[in-house]
Amino acid sequence: MDDVAVGPLDLAARVDDALAVQALAFGLTDDEVTIRRQIVLRHLHCPGARALGATTPAGRLVGFVYGMPNDRAHWWSTVVEPYLRSEHLDHWLDDSFVITELHVHPAYQHRGIGRRLITGLTDTARQPRSILSAIDTESPARTLYRSLGYQDIARRVLFPSAPTPYAVMGAPLPLRRP
DSSP: OOOOEEEEOOTTTTHHHHHHHHHHHHTOOHHHHHHHHHHHHHHTTSTTOEEEEEEOTTOOEEEEEEEEEOOTTSHHHHHHHHHHHHTTOGGGGSSEEEEEEEEEOGGGOSSSHHHHHHHHHHTTOOSSEEEEEEESSOOHHHHHHHHTTOEEEEEEEOOTTOSSOEEEEEEESSOOOO
16 A cells, blocks of 8 residues: 555645656756746636645655636637637537646656546546646556546647647546546
8 A cells, every 4th residue: 555645735835846746757847847836826726726635654745636627718728629629529628627737756656646636636526527638649647547538539739838749638527447
């Protein structure tokens, strides 16, 4: 049994710890961390935004997830909407809970922590479905998402700030369990 506890996270208070995990897991530069810090803090003011963290017994944050009810006016939705519309799937943007970020420290990956974080967060969502974006390559993250019931609803999505294409994935809630 893993001794990492998953529970509510005051992400505003621990934003630097969370971004340190994201930087390691996602390979971010210091400049990217600075930009993402502002984005995370802005997201936390959105209605319904929630976060969970994974902490060691010593209180070290080794993983986090946060999300919120989707809003078509948010930047992410405005970028992915044309891709979804071209597939006649833009209704996924309505009444959905979006997983904004999910990251686990590399030394703690492959222990089920990411699964516990995302299911813990979505289990309390009032929306009937969840959406997220992930780099459009076969990866452990995409394998996890598929095992939870997420399916690709748009591929080769290009975000202005990202050099690689993303996939938008959607799943009915509650997420599938093994």
